[in-house]
Structures are given as structure tokens and as C-alpha cells.
Amino acid sequence: MSSMDKMWASFIAIALMVGASFLISFARSKTTGVLRFILSTIAFLLFVPILLYMVVSIL
Incomplete structure (x- = not known):
């Protein structure tokens, strides 16, 4: 895998983590x-x- 592909994979992981964090915060509050x-x-x-x-x- 190229470095750019790895960068995009990490950005996707970060975005999904932010989404999951907001979702669980919303659900609990x-x-x-x-x-x-x-x-x-x-x-x-x-x-x-x-x-x-x-x-x-x-x-």
C-alpha cells in the first residue's frame, strides 16, 4: 500500500471514531x-x- 492510501485509511478511521463518539454521547444524554x-x-x-x-x- 502506498503512503497516501495509508493516510486516507487513517483519516477514515479518525472520522468513524469521531462519529461513534458523538453517537454514543448523544445516545446517553x-x-x-x-x-x-x-x-x-x-x-x-x-x-x-x-x-x-x-x-x-x-x-
Whole structure:
């Protein structure tokens, strides 16, 4: 992989991390019940591609 591809992979990972952080913060402060659980689950599932993009950017 070229250095530019690794840079873009790290930018994508950072953007997904920011999105997951805002999503979990919103879910915990503004929602309750089933919606809170769904938003928290989506935020947690975002960590799978975040982890993959992080590994790609390191290697």
C-alpha cells in the first residue's frame, strides 16, 4: 500500500471514531429505552471497521 492510501485509511478511521463518539454521547444524554440501546449498538459496531482501518494504516 502506498503512503497516501495509508493516510486516507487513517483519516477514515479518525472520522468513524469521531462519529461513534458523538453517537454514543448523544445516545446517553438525549435518549432512553430501545432507541438508546440501538444507537449504542450502532456506535459499538462502528469499532469493527475502525479497528480494520487502523490496522491497515499501521501496516
